Every structure is written in structure tokens, then in C-alpha cells.
Amino acid sequence: MKIKVRLFGAFRNYGNGSLLEVELDPGATVAALREALRVHVKEPRLLSDSAFADETAVLIDAQVLRDGTTVAVLPPVCGG
């Protein structure tokens, strides 16, 4: 299945600067998505320290993803 990942902050150095598409096995979780992104993102610490979210909440690693879903990868935050 295909998952679209919106990129923010330091992740804008990857993909086309706003989006990456990842192929995962059906039933894959957020944790699996994090592992799959290691092929694209050459900063393992950044990936480990990042969260994933939809437009309403941060997702836990055990969250199962559905085909065609778009999620955002959120590096450590520093607003203000």
C-alpha cells in the first residue's frame, strides 16, 4: 500500500521538499513507516526523535495505517 508523508522542518531537505511517498505492506503501523523512511532519510537520530500525525493528533507507533493515507512527519518542535 502507498502512504504519503508530508515533510516539515528539517525533513524538507528530503523528497521534493514537501512530500515523500512510501510503499508499505498492508496493515503496516506507524513504527513500520518510521523504519521504511530510513531508506530516504539519512539522519537516523532525526527520524528516531520525530513523531507522526494526521491533521488532528499525534499518532502512536502502534497505529495501523490505511492504504492511501497521508500523514505528517514532525521533527522536534521549536516554535515561538
Add this chain to the structure above:
Amino acid sequence: MIVIEVSAKPIDLTELALASSDTAHGATVLFVGAVRETNFGRSVRAVAYDAFEPLAEKVLRKICVEAQSKWGASLRFFVFHRTGEVTVGEASVAILATATHRDEAYQASRYIIEQLKIRAPIWKKEIYVDGESEWLKGHALCGHAG
């Protein structure tokens, strides 16, 4: 009343003060965060703010609701955060809190800015006078539970 805006629109502090006027509230606290000209010894030209806007607005609203539960449901909050490039001296964030008395307005304002910094999905890239730029390190959001 809670008003939240995360956008590329410059923050108009005069408009904000006028819009927030409330004769029932005797205290108004305005916090403004602006881009500094130096950070860790480097000369800064601007900061580029990136935000996951729909979630950032939800998180900021939740923080304000928490502040109302701590210091009073009648407190009113106006929270504005910039996105895009903000030059030195320009406001990047403004938090206006109004309350019956000053103590709860001060405490709530402080709570909102401290929580914003560690919970809102907002990032900044410093752009230096020498032409280099760098995404700043921040606070990890928790997604590893469960």
C-alpha cells in the same frame, strides 16, 4: 473566548489590542516574541517558520483551554504565530491574555508560551547574515507510546 491564528500574515499588535478589549476584564497581558539579531554568537538576518497549520491550531487551542481550566473559564486568549520568513525585529508570536485581575492573566500567558514551545508543530530555520541557514533543534513530540 479563544482566537488562534497560524499564518504568514504579519501580526498587527495595534489591531490585536483593539480587538481584545473587554470592559469586564481589568487586566490585559501581551507577550510578543520577536526575531533576535544574534543567536549563539551568529548574526541572524531572519527566521523562516514552518508549521503543520491544522494541527498547530488545534494544539494551541487545547493549550488555551487548559489555561482556562487552571485560571478561569472567563479568561480570553488571542494567540497568533507567524509562518514564512520573519525578519529581525518582527513579531513571530503574540499572546494576548485578558482576565478580571492581573495574576491569572500573567500566569496564563506564561503557561501558553511555554507549552507552545514544546507542543506546537512549528519549526524555525535561522537564516544568517553570511547566507548560511540551519533548522534549529527542538523538543521531541511523543509518538512512541503504545
